Amino acid sequence: MTDGQKVGTYDFVAEPFHVDCNGRLTMGVLGNHLLNCAGFHAEDRGFGMGTLNEHHYTWVLSRLAVEMERMPKAYERFSIQTWVENVYRLFTDRNFAVLDADGTPIGYARSIWAMIDLQTRKPADLLTLHGGSITGYICQKECPIAKPGRIKVTDTAVVGAHKALYSDIDINGHVNSIKYIEHILDLFPIDWFASKGLRRFEMAYVAESYYGDVLTFSREAVSDDEYDIEIKKNNAEVVVRSKVMFGRRPSSPQA
Amino acid sequence: MTDGQKVGTYDFVAEPFHVDCNGRLTMGVLGNHLLNCAGFHAEDRGFGMGTLNEHHYTWVLSRLAVEMERMPKAYERFSIQTWVENVYRLFTDRNFAVLDADGTPIGYARSIWAMIDLQTRKPADLLTLHGGSITGYICQKECPIAKPGRIKVTDTAVVGAHKALYSDIDINGHVNSIKYIEHILDLFPIDWFASKGLRRFEMAYVAESYYGDVLTFSREAVSDDEYDIEIKKNNAEVVVRSKVMFGRRPSSPQA
Numbered sequence: 001m002t003d004g005q006k007v008g009t010y011d012f013v014a015e016p017f018h019v020d021c022n023g024r025l026t027m028g029v030l031g032n033h034l035l036n037c038a039g040f041h042a043e044d045r046g047f048g049m050g051t052l053n054e055h056h057y058t059w060v061l062s063r064l065a066v067e068m069e070r071m072p073k074a075y076e077r078f079s080i081q082t083w084v085e086n087v088y089r090l091f092t093d094r095n096f097a098v099l100d101a102d103g104t105p106i107g108y109a110r111s112i113w114a115m116i117d118l119q120t121r122k123p124a125d126l127l128t129l130h131g132g133s134i135t136g137y138i139c140q141k142e143c144p145i146a147k148p149g150r151i152k153v154t155d156t157a158v159v160g161a162h163k164a165l166y167s168d169i170d171i172n173g174h175v176n177s178i179k180y181i182e183h184i185l186d187l188f189p190i191d192w193f194a195s196k197g198l199r200r201f202e203m204a205y206v207a208e209s210y211y212g213d214v215l216t217f218s219r220e221a222v223s224d225d226e227y228d229i230e231i232k233k234n235n236a237e238v239v240v241r242s243k244v245m246f247g248r249r250p251s252s253p254q255a
Numbered sequence: 256m257t258d259g260q261k262v263g264t265y266d267f268v269a270e271p272f273h274v275d276c277n278g279r280l281t282m283g284v285l286g287n288h289l290l291n292c293a294g295f296h297a298e299d300r301g302f303g304m305g306t307l308n309e310h311h312y313t314w315v316l317s318r319l320a321v322e323m324e325r326m327p328k329a330y331e332r333f334s335i336q337t338w339v340e341n342v343y344r345l346f347t348d349r350n351f352a353v354l355d356a357d358g359t360p361i362g363y364a365r366s367i368w369a370m371i372d373l374q375t376r377k378p379a380d381l382l383t384l385h386g387g388s389i390t391g392y393i394c395q396k397e398c399p400i401a402k403p404g405r406i407k408v409t410d411t412a413v414v415g416a417h418k419a420l421y422s423d424i425d426i427n428g429h430v431n432s433i434k435y436i437e438h439i440l441d442l443f444p445i446d447w448f449a450s451k452g453l454r455r456f457e458m459a460y461v462a463e464s465y466y467g468d469v470l471t472f473s474r475e476a477v478s479d480d481e482y483d484i485e486i487k488k489n490n491a492e493v494v495v496r497s498k499v500m501f502g503r504r505p506s507s508p509q510a
Contacts, residue, residue: 017287017291020426021425021466023426026422032270032272035272036270039271165441166275166440166445166448169275170271170275171274173276186421190420190466
């Protein structure tokens with residue numbers, strides 16, 4: 001199998017209600033597309049949710065990092081490539097490239113996934129599952145953004161709160177991975193998205209939250225443009241940690 | 256032109272992060288698809304946003320009513336048909352059918368739109384615009400659901416509040432039409448969506464709201480299964496009225 005066959009490519013258009021006040025695709029919608037691409041790619045190769053659920057396994061997203069030169073504009077066509085970078089016993093690294101209509105990269109993403117046995121709730125050994133067939137898809141393709149780093153929030157003053165309601169909850173009864181992204185970005189002034197630009201966004205999914213849980217948000221400034229976020233549920237357990245980095249690279253066109 | 260050519264048909268699949276806790280497409284996502292289909296259909300026929308903006312006009316959604324026998328399930332393929340039912344001087348009626356993969360209708364929607372002159376902010380005369388060419392697309396196709404009715408909320412006790420933040424705001428700087436749908440459905444207990452089922456949803460867009468506006472929600476029970484909602488901004492102007500009807504028709508399969 002060539003590396004070309006190992007990479008899945010999926011086409012999108014930035015829909016008019018999926019862009020923000022600056023006419024740019026939102027990070028939440030991009031995150032949704034990335035997760036869908038992961039699903040398509042895995043399903044097409046025999047290790048997707050549909051196949052796994054029959055065998056009582058499911059993928060669980062552990063980390064996501066997205067770094068964009070620019071976000072697609074309303075009505076702009078773009079594509080997302082995804083591939084498996086590494087497979088370890090308990091985790092796999094899946095990377096993404098976001099390309100404009102000409103095939104030029106405008107951003108990249110990295111994600112880390114575990115597989116859970118739905119009956120025992122324990123992680124599965126990816127190297128032995130299905131005879132380790134997933135390792136056949138490992139692909140050496142460049143992903144020139146930093147790996148998700150450690151996020152540590154020491155200032156736990158609460159800067160926002162949200163009660164998880166119907167619209168937050170996914171098919172598994174958990175708060176939707178994408179909804180956390182929206183709630184986190186809502187902690188920032190709207191004009192920053194135009195004046196500074198959102199450059200990098202990281203999520204660490206630590207625990208699940210559920211309908212009725214009160215999510216509280218703490219935010220610590222690492223610099224003027226870099227913020228670490230922690231979400232707790234019901235003032236106790238940490239659910240999500242996130243890093244939000246504003247400020248475009250000097251080279252970035254935001255045209 | 257035959258009625259077949261006047262109807263636009265667009266294919267979708269219910270994405271895994273677009274379904275609710277019952278594995279059913281959310282009303283917000285369906286609403287987004289309906290509005291996109293309206294846009295595709297109008298653009299393909301020369302009276303879409305892209306064409307209009309060049310001439311300083313834009314479509315404004317005034318009313319939306321959606322009534323479903325059932326919502327598509329996760330990963331289910333479905334299609335949306337849309338057509339123009341009527342054109343009046345200041346408004347046009349656009350209808351929709353939602354079809355399962357076999358082409359059987361599983362729901363319908365009605366919408367009412369005005370066209371605004373962006374320079375004067377006044378409504379445009381649809382019967383004379385572009386030589387009245389939109390009237391050539393009027394189509395006699397069945398839409399067997401009631402038209403949007405009058406919604407009147409007399410009990411204005413506040414049952415919920417939401418401050419409009421970054422994620423709520425669309426490219427025009429207004430709270431996104433779809434976000435209102437999510438916020439309204441969040442007023443109801445999550446188990447109702449499984450036990451009663453959401454049958455009909457109506458929106459009347461009365462005024463715009465903006466970043467930082469505090470939206471307050473009032474809700475009045477017409478019956479155990481029917482609720483009228485009013486959203487005000489900053490405890491003053493009414494922004495949206497909505498009617499939410501639970502309870503499946505006796506004939507409806509929710510399989």
